[in-house]
Amino acid sequence: MSHEHHHHHGHGDRHGAKQPERFDPTRAARLEDPERLTYLPVEDVLELLDAPRDACVIDFGTGTGVYAIAIARARSDLRIVALDEQPEMLALLRAKPDAARLGNLEPVGPEAVATLRGCAQRILAINVLHELGDDALHHVGELLAPAGRAVFIDWNADADRPVGPPSDHVYAPVEARARLEANGFRVASAERLFAYHFALVATYRSAPAERDSTPDSS
Numbered sequence: 001m002s003h004e005h006h007h008h009h010g011h012g013d014r015h016g017a018k019q020p021e022r023f024d025p026t027r028a029a030r031l032e033d034p035e036r037l038t039y040l041p042v043e044d045v046l047e048l049l050d051a052p053r054d055a056c057v058i059d060f061g062t063g064t065g066v067y068a069i070a071i072a073r074a075r076s077d078l079r080i081v082a083l084d085e086q087p088e089m090l091a092l093l094r095a096k097p098d099a100a101r102l103g104n105l106e107p108v109g110p111e112a113v114a115t116l117r118g119c120a121q122r123i124l125a126i127n128v129l130h131e132l133g134d135d136a137l138h139h140v141g142e143l144l145a146p147a148g149r150a151v152f153i154d155w156n157a158d159a160d161r162p163v164g165p166p167s168d169h170v171y172a173p174v175e176a177r178a179r180l181e182a183n184g185f186r187v188a189s190a191e192r193l194f195a196y197h198f199a200l201v202a203t204y205r206s207a208p209a210e211r212d213s214t215p216d217s218s
């Protein structure tokens, strides 16, 4: 038995996730399917992200960085932190020539979460919400700067899809909204629908005034 504690590789921390298994790195090639950029165009993601100039943006669960790279390229003013908990995924991202060329793209592992707390004006999470446990969801919130916004884009269980996980592994928009709201997020507006995805934009309970209504139980 190893003395190392790869706690992020355990299953216990996925409590609350809709999909019981985490993404299998042997399926990483699917993330490179160019079709993705037609049914979930980078331009629309950029528009939803609406990142202020020079903002720090975390791509939470970046995988092989398909969207992180495209965004870093389109917005050289942004600092794009490409975060993934699986070293296999980060290795695939780092092996891409673009990843090295783009000075504003930083691939990082979960150990960076502690130092990045409160730093992100925007967080992007594409096809990640359904595999996040409650703990990870709170990490997303804690990474946000005050008044920062998280953009959750995920496979829509209500959509008739030839691609993506089975419907019972992903959320309908109404379920995703409820899950986010149960975990301290406030969803800003109606969801945006894509062919196979929904997008929800949310803030986290960072405003001190909101704490008045949730007394500290400790």
Ligand SMILES: C[S@@+](CC[C@H](N)C(=O)[O-])C[C@H]1O[C@@H](n2cnc3c(N)ncnc32)[C@H](O)[C@@H]1O
Binding pocket: 022, 023, 031, 060, 061, 062, 063, 064, 065, 066, 067, 083, 084, 085, 086, 089, 110, 125, 126, 127, 128, 131, 132, 133, 136
């Ligand atoms: C389906 S892939 C999507 C990758 C990328 N967002 C994209 O759209 O191409 C989900 C990724 O989220 C990562 N992930 C899941 N839970 C995570 C967590 N708690 N922290 C960091 N990364 C996580 C997985 O390792 C996997 O690479």
